[in-house]
Amino acid sequence: xxxxxxxxxxxxxxxxxxxxxxxxxxxxxxxxxxxxxxxxxxxxxxxxxxxxxxxxxxxxxxxxxxxxxxxxxxxxxxxxxxxxxxxxxxxxxxxxxxxxxxxxxxxxxxxxxxxxxxxxxxxxxxxxxxxxxxxxxxxxxxxxxxxxxxxxxxxxxxxxxxxxxxxxxxxxxxxxxxxxxxxxxxxxxxxxxxxxxxxxxxxxxxxxxxxxxxxxxxxxxxxxxxxxxxxxxxxxxxxxxxxxxxxxxxxxxxxxxxxxxxxxxxxxxxxxxxxxxxxxxxxxxxxxxxxxxxxxxxxxxxxxxxxxxxxxxxxxxxxxxxxxxxxxxxxxxxxxxxxxxxxxxxxxxxxxxxxxxxx
Amino acid sequence: xxxxxxxxxxxxxxxxxxxxxxxxxxxxxxxxxxxxxxxxxxxxxxxxxxxxxxxxxxxxxxxxxxxxxxxxxxxxxxxxxxxxxxxxx
Ligand code: SF4
Numbered sequence: 520x521x522x523x524x525x526x527x528x529x530x531x532x533x534x535x536x537x538x539x540x541x542x543x544x545x546x547x548x549x550x551x552x553x554x555x556x557x558x559x560x561x562x563x564x565x566x567x568x569x570x571x572x573x574x575x576x577x578x579x580x581x582x583x584x585x586x587x588x589x590x591x592x593x594x595x596x597x598x599x600x601x602x603x604x605x606x607x608x609x610x611x612x613x614x615x616x617x618x619x620x621x622x623x624x625x626x627x628x629x630x631x632x633x634x635x636x637x638x639x640x641x642x643x644x645x646x647x648x649x650x651x652x653x654x655x656x657x658x659x660x661x662x663x664x665x666x667x668x669x670x671x672x673x674x675x676x677x678x679x680x681x682x683x684x685x686x687x688x689x690x691x692x693x694x695x696x697x698x699x700x701x702x703x704x705x706x707x708x709x710x711x712x713x714x715x716x717x718x719x720x721x722x723x724x725x726x727x728x729x730x731x732x733x734x735x736x737x738x739x740x741x742x743x744x745x746x747x748x749x750x751x752x753x754x755x756x757x758x759x760x761x762x763x764x765x766x767x768x769x770x771x772x773x774x775x776x777x778x779x780x781x782x783x784x785x786x787x788x789x790x791x792x793x794x795x796x797x798x799x800x801x802x803x804x805x806x807x808x809x810x811x812x813x814x815x816x817x818x819x820x821x822x823x824x825x826x827x828x829x830x831x832x833x834x835x836x837x838x839x840x841x842x843x844x845x846x847x848x849x850x851x852x853x854x855x856x857x858x859x860x861x862x863x864x865x866x867x868x869x870x871x872x873x874x875x876x877x878x
Numbered sequence: 879x880x881x882x883x884x885x886x887x888x889x890x891x892x893x894x895x896x897x898x899x900x901x902x903x904x905x906x907x908x909x910x911x912x913x914x915x916x917x918x919x920x921x922x923x924x925x926x927x928x929x930x931x932x933x934x935x936x937x938x939x940x941x942x943x944x945x946x947x948x949x950x951x952x953x954x955x956x957x958x959x960x961x962x963x964x965x966x967x
Contacts, residue, residue: 668907
């Protein structure tokens, strides 16, 4: 397939590996922030191609993984209301809440529909006027513009029964928080599809304030290997900067129209991340102008108290200081078909990706 | 859910496009792109039902050109491996 096959060329991957080996002298830890990278790195066996000086660690970039148990519990509370239909991306329904999951609630009769796009949720709202349709808005800057577009559409069409429960988040505060916390990282593989929307400017502070490079990377093995090479070159020559490897998609200025829509509908708020706690201005809240479509404002529910799962180390894993193998529950008590923690649910989660490709 | 795929635009109807990925066909909203940015035959990146960017053919070719330089090297390596009956990697 065009734009895919040519970036899976084994020979090229091998050549990049050779080049990295040639120039790498310092021991470095490079963090891939994006869950999509975690998945392709495991899938294509990239760690085995790297010299012992280059270590890859996964970061907090899987939206399902960083979402709080409290969010799932509140979604479960919504789905128990007789007049509510929940529309959600498939990944979320298996995430354990404190005492249930959306999947279990669905088996008990709750109306929960899996959608591929928020636009499908709009259709459900149009076809079920007597019900409240709550779309579970998770994801970073790549996914949030879709939610914004849907809210604008619903507002213009007077579709009053369409609501978004937003857990949308933005990436840079988490990337900075990790460094502030003292997690040892020497450079970031920047999230390619977040950057497609935001452009490169959101990372400028990272080289400036922290002296670390960011290379915005694509997702095929050739992309990832080339990005690692670019980062190693930056580190070896001591010139940290923001660079784009994924130029066929990411423009320095990003997608301006999507940025405008985000700005129109959402405003920043402090938000909680698994592993990192509450980070300032890291979440996206629906603005007052659109509050008639904000589930949090418009639909009242009582939410059960949050209980965190015992033994799960998703938090430290998302910070890159532990690996899935360090978890006692990994692969035994906790598996993709019966996940204990959120990192084992989505195939972008570290535990699930590691389980699928490394056992 | 975060995966995005490059798809070829086959048809444009108002604000949406019918696109092909491999052998499957998808409908994608063009609402996140500026009007007239995309033409039939272009490739776009689709994420959760929205085209979020047009793929840049020129940039893609540029990158691959650099890769092609590597390709010559690749062939040399293959030859070397054959001649010495070794594995370089
Ligand atoms: S293996 Fe399961 S329980 Fe352990 S950290 Fe991963 S998700 Fe949590």
